[in-house]
Amino acid sequence: MSQYQTVLLFGPPGAGKGTQGRILGTIPGFFHCACGDVFRQLDIQSDIGRLFLDYSSKGELVPDEITIEIWARHIDNQVVLRAFKPEFDVLVLDGIPRTVEQADLLTKHIHVLKVLHLVCPDEEQMIERLRRRALRENRMDDAKESVIRHRWEIYQQETAPLLDYYGAGHIADIDAQRSPGEVLQQSLEILIPVQNSHFARLSFERAVD
Numbered sequence: 001m002s003q004y005q006t007v008l009l010f011g012p013p014g015a016g017k018g019t020q021g022r023i024l025g026t027i028p029g030f031f032h033c034a035c036g037d038v039f040r041q042l043d044i045q046s047d048i049g050r051l052f053l054d055y056s057s058k059g060e061l062v063p064d065e066i067t068i069e070i071w072a073r074h075i076d077n078q079v080v081l082r083a084f085k086p087e088f089d090v091l092v093l094d095g096i097p098r099t100v101e102q103a104d105l106l107t108k109h110i111h112v113l114k115v116l117h118l119v120c121p122d123e124e125q126m127i128e129r130l131r132r133r134a135l136r137e138n139r140m141d142d143a144k145e146s147v148i149r150h151r152w153e154i155y156q157q158e159t160a161p162l163l164d165y166y167g168a169g170h171i172a173d174i175d176a177q178r179s180p181g182e183v184l185q186q187s188l189e190i191l192i193p194v195q196n197s198h199f200a201r202l203s204f205e206r207a208v209d
């Protein structure tokens with residue numbers, strides 16, 4: 001298969017992409033991949049692991065080409081392991097792409113079916129969520145308020161322009177300030193039809209093969 005059929009979880013740090021992604025990933029036919037988790041699994045003694053710590057501890061993005069290379073290697077491994085079955089699963093990507101350059105580099109790997117945009121206009125509420133997560137999950141990158149604010153700024157400057165890149169026709173807005181259950185309910189209302197048409201396309205392709 002040349003391109004993975006993909007849904008993007010999109011939104012600023014603290015919007016709840018990880019929470020939603022992890023739940024969606026437990027549903028058969030969806031495979032969840034969070035780019036931050038891919039980086040956190042790297043050996044921190046390796047050059048690339050150190051590079052990641054260097055950028056993430058300052059709230060900066062890892063350079064685009066390296067990010068896509070590491071992500072592609074990880075996802076290929078998941079296919080080999082049969083954890084991700086691209087001929088069946090819709091890929092749920094969380095935290096990638098984060099720049100227009102990354103989106104360009106990803107076009108040879110993914111076909112974007114939908115962008116789930118977790119909308120949260122209240123910066124202070126998101127920052128408070130990140131602070132609580134830093135304590136709970138021992139996340140160095142969110143331990144300092146200045147780093148959290150910097151991550152928020154980078155999202156606005158580098159990542160938010162992707163909404164124009166993918167275009168309104170691909171984007172579904174969801175209010176991220178509602179409870180996780182409500183956000184999940186709204187996400188599924190959008191994603192189940194996407195998954196159903198993916199399955200319908202697969203059976204059609206099999207029938208004409």
Ligand code: ADP
Pocket residue numbers: 012013014017018035036037039055056057059060061062063067094095096097098102141151
């Ligand atoms: P959050 O979920 O809070 O937005 P992540 O766990 O996705 O944070 O990412 C943690 C860090 O990993 C980021 O601050 C950044 O340094 C790095 N990172 C993750 N995804 C990307 C990406 N797509 N491009 C560049 N850097 C990334």
